[in-house]
Amino acid sequence: MYHIFSIWLLATRPQFFTVIILPILLGTVIAWHSHQLFSFWYLGLSLSAGTLAHAGVNVLNDYFDHLNHTDDYNLTPLTPFAGGSRFIQRGILSSRQTYYYGWSLLLVAVIIGLTLVWLRGNTLFWLGLLGIGSGYAYSAPPFSFNSRGLGEILVGFNFGLLAVTGAYYVQTQTITLSPIIAALPLTCLVTAILYLNEFPDYLADKQAHKNTLVVRLGLLRARHGYALLIGLNIISVLLGTWFNYLPTWSLLTVLTLPLGISAIKTVYANYDSPSRLIPAIKSTILLHTLTSLLLIVTFL
Numbered sequence: 370m371y372h373i374f375s376i377w378l379l380a381t382r383p384q385f386f387t388v389i390i391l392p393i394l395l396g397t398v399i400a401w402h403s404h405q406l407f408s409f410w411y412l413g414l415s416l417s418a419g420t421l422a423h424a425g426v427n428v429l430n431d432y433f434d435h436l437n438h439t440d441d442y443n444l445t446p447l448t449p450f451a452g453g454s455r456f457i458q459r460g461i462l463s464s465r466q467t468y469y470y471g472w473s474l475l476l477v478a479v480i481i482g483l484t485l486v487w488l489r490g491n492t493l494f495w496l497g498l499l500g501i502g503s504g505y506a507y508s509a510p511p512f513s514f515n516s517r518g519l520g521e522i523l524v525g526f527n528f529g530l531l532a533v534t535g536a537y538y539v540q541t542q543t544i545t546l547s548p549i550i551a552a553l554p555l556t557c558l559v560t561a562i563l564y565l566n567e568f569p570d571y572l573a574d575k576q577a578h579k580n581t582l583v584v585r586l587g588l589l590r591a592r593h594g595y596a597l598l599i600g601l602n603i604i605s606v607l608l609g610t611w612f613n614y615l616p617t618w619s620l621l622t623v624l625t626l627p628l629g630i631s632a633i634k635t636v637y638a639n640y641d642s643p644s645r646l647i648p649a650i651k652s653t654i655l656l657h658t659l660t661s662l663l664l665i666v667t668f669l
Contacts, residue, residue, distance in 0.1 A: 380431070380456050380470065381424035387654075388528050388559045389423040390416060391661035392552065395668070396536025399548045402616075402668040404541050411489065411539045418481040418497075419532060425474030426504040430515075431457060432467045433508040434579075437516075442573040475501065489539050496535045500527050516579045524563045529556025550614035551664060553605035554622065558657040561598040564591075565636065565653050569643030588640045595636050599629040602660065618667045622660045628652050 393415050401407045435457045456462040462470070482497040503523045506512035514520045533552035538544055567574065567583035568591070575584050583591040606622050609615035632652040639645035 376456070376461060377470070380428055380454050380462060380467070381474070382427045382454055383424075385427070385562075385654075386420055386423060387658055387661075388562065389419045389532060391658065391665070392528060392532035392555050393419050393536040395551060395555070395661060395665050396533040396538075396548050397540055398665050398668045399533070399551055400537050400540035403545070403547060406540050408540060411485070412536075414481055414485050414488075415536050415539050418478050418485065419536075421474050421478035421481065422501060422504060423528075425471045425478060426507065427454075428467055428471035428474060429505065430508045431455075432464060432471060433510070433513075434577075435464050435467070436510075437513075437577050437579060439570070439573055439577040439579050442576045475505070485539060490542055492538060492542075492544075493535070496531060496538065500531050500535070503527060513579075515581060518580060518582045518585050521560050521564055521567075521582050525556045525560035528559040529553070547614050550605070550609040550612075551619075551668070553609065554602045554660050554664070555657065557598045557602040557605065558653070558660060561595060561602070562650075562653050562657060564598060565595055565632075565646070565650055567591075568636070568640060568646055592637050592640050596633045599633055599656075602629070602656075606660075615664075616667050619664060621667065622663045625656055625659050625663075628656050628659070632656070 393412075397407065397412050397415070431454050457464050457467055479497070479501060482493070482501075486494045486497065503514075504527060506514055507520050507523055508515050514523055530549060530552045533555065534544055534548045537548040564582065567581045568588065570581075571583055571588055573579075574581055582594065586594060603623060603626060606615065606619055610617060610619050629652075632649040635649035635652070636646065639649075
C-alpha cells in the first residue's frame with residue numbers, strides 16, 4: 370500500500386522533473402554570466418511554477434491516455450520509464466481524481482506564474498500562456514498533438530527553448546540569442562527522451578490511434594530519428610561554441626558522445642524489444658542530465 374503522500378507525488382512522475390528543473394537553472398546561470406543578475410526569490414518562483422506545471426501536464430496526460438485507452442492496451446509498460454504512472458489502471462486513483470488533481474496542479478502553477486508576471490513584466494504572461502496551453506493541448510482533445518506527430522516538437526520546445534529563455538527573462542527582463550542557443554542541446558535531448566519512450570509504447574499507441582512520430586514512421590525507420598536527435602545535440606554545441614554563443618568550455622559536453630553512441634547502438638539492435646531498450650532510456654536521461662549540468666557549470 371502506498372502512503373497517501375507517496376500516491377500524490379508518484380502520480381506526477383517525479384523521476385522526470387529534472388527535464389524542467391535543469392533548463393530553468395541553465396537559463397538562470399546564463400543571466401548571471403551575461404548580466405551578473407540573480408534573484409533567489411525569482412529562481413524559486415520559476416522552479417515552483419515550472420515543476421508544478423510539468424506535474425499537472427503529466428497527471429492530465431495519464432487521464433487522457435485513459436480516455437483513449439492507450440494505457441489499457443499497454444499490457445507490458447516499462448514503468449517508471451514509459452507507459453504512464455498506471456495509477457488509474459491499478460485502481461490507486463480514479464479517473465475523476467486524476468483529472469481534478471492535474472487541474473489543481475496547473476492552477477497553482479498559473480497563480481505562481483501570474484505572480485511572476487506582476488513582478489517581472491507582461492512578456493512572461495505570453496510565455497506562460499504558450500507553455501501551459503501547449504502542455505495541456507499535448508494530450509487533451511480536440512488538439513491531442515501527441516496523436517498528430519506534433520507532441521515531440523511541443524515537448525522539445527517547452528522543456529528546452531521556452532524553459533531556458535523564460536528563466537533567463539525572469540532574471541534579466543530581456544531575451545537574447547545566448548539562452549536560445551544554449552537551450553538547443555537540451556531541446557534535442559528532452560525530445561529524444563520522449564521519442565525513445567514511444568518505442569515500447571508503439572503497439573498500444575497504434576491500437577489506440579495515438580499517432581506519435583514513432584507510430585507514423587514505424588519502429589525500423591524511427592531508429593534514425595533517435596540517432597538524428599543525439600547528433601543534433603552535439604552539433605548544436607559545436608556550432609554554438611564556434612560562433613561564440615557558448616563558452617569554450619561547453620565543448621566538455623562532447624565527452625558525453627560515447628554515452629549517446631552506446632544508446633544509439635542499443636536502439637538499433639533492440640528497437641522491437643521494449644525491455645532491452647531500458648539501458649538506452651536510462652542513458653538518454655543521463656545524457657540530458659550530464660549535458661545540462663556541464664552547461665550550467667560552464668556558464669558559472
